[in-house]
Amino acid sequence: xxxxxxxxxxxxxxxxxxxxxxxxxxxxxxxxxxxxxxxxxxxxxxxxxxxxxxxxxxxxxxxxxxxxxxxxxxxxxxxxxxxxxxxxxxxxxxxxxxxxxxxxx
Amino acid sequence: xxxxxxxxxxxxxxxxxxxxxxxxxxxxxxxxxxxxxxxxxxxxxxxxxxxxxxxxxxxxxxxxxxxxxxxxxxxxxxxxxxxxxxxxxxxxxxxxxxxxxxxxx
DNA sequence: CGCTTGTACAAGCGAAACCTTGTGTTAGGG
DNA sequence: CCCTAACACAAGGTTTCGCTTGTACAAGCG
Numbered sequence: 435x436x437x438x439x440x441x442x443x444x445x446x447x448x449x450x451x452x453x454x455x456x457x458x459x460x461x462x463x464x465x466x467x468x469x470x471x472x473x474x475x476x477x478x479x480x481x482x483x484x485x486x487x488x489x490x491x492x493x494x495x496x497x498x499x500x501x502x503x504x505x506x507x508x509x510x511x512x513x514x515x516x517x518x519x520x521x522x523x524x525x526x527x528x529x530x531x532x533x534x535x536x537x538x539x
Numbered sequence: 540x541x542x543x544x545x546x547x548x549x550x551x552x553x554x555x556x557x558x559x560x561x562x563x564x565x566x567x568x569x570x571x572x573x574x575x576x577x578x579x580x581x582x583x584x585x586x587x588x589x590x591x592x593x594x595x596x597x598x599x600x601x602x603x604x605x606x607x608x609x610x611x612x613x614x615x616x617x618x619x620x621x622x623x624x625x626x627x628x629x630x631x632x633x634x635x636x637x638x639x640x641x642x643x644x
Numbered sequence: 645c646g647c648t649t650g651t652a653c654a655a656g657c658g659a660a661a662c663c664t665t666g667t668g669t670t671a672g673g674g
Numbered sequence: 675c676c677c678t679a680a681c682a683c684a685a686g687g688t689t690t691c692g693c694t695t696g697t698a699c700a701a702g703c704g
Contacts, residue, residue, distance in 0.1 A: 448553035500671045500680045605650045605701045
């Protein structure tokens with residue numbers, strides 16, 4: 435659909451720490467300092483990463499007093515999923531399903 | 540699973556031209572020059588992009604005389620798909636399905 | 645063999661990415 | 675009102691990235 439927006443999403447996902455942050459924020463909203471305490475970088479760096487993620491539509495931002503709470507916004511991944519599906523022939527869907535259902539063996 | 544390999548994949552996908560190349564190579568294998576003719580960059584630059592894609596496991600390389608034919612290797616996207624699924628609650632699967640089935644309306 | 649075609653390797657350059665330290669800015673508490 | 679806590683903005687440095695030009699290598703052909 436929107437190529438420019440997709441570009442922001444893919445660029446945001448290219449950074450390992452940002453992917454780790456998304457995993458951290460998938461169930462519970464967290465504040466910037468709370469997130470920063472889990473990484474070996476400064477609060478300012480975390481703030482910048484969150485700005486990138488928010489700009490790509492991958493997290494939502496909610497104010498709570500002086501804090502800002504972030505949470506994953508999975509709709510932001512729709513474009514990525516669509517891109518994958520473009521490259522994903524039917525035969526591989528079966529492989530994907532097999533991998534998923536057997537991953538705890 | 541393999542975080543280092545995933546990193547290569549996400550980094551490879553961050554570049555718009557590389558994503559475009561993958562779309563180009565999803566059905567038919569193409570040579571480097573053939574691919575280069577569709578972009579506004581030199582053969583060498585295309586060669587580097589293909590090297591990145593191949594290093595990430597996103598394309599296969601087959602030799603045909605002096606040419607090298609490249610083709611999408613969708614298994615390389617399994618890690619990405621798994622990452623998305625980690626962030627994707629059940630409610631959004633339904634949205635995804637709706638988007639996919641109605642996209643030609 | 646030499647020549648051409650197809651491609652990879654190498655050096656270098658400008659721009660972008662990521663991080664740091666330093667400094668606002670905003671909201672709430674005593 | 676200060677004061678503090680939580681965060682964003684800004685400037686600067688280092689590394690990485692994408693591209694170019696130049697060159698080397700490999701395969702087929704006369």
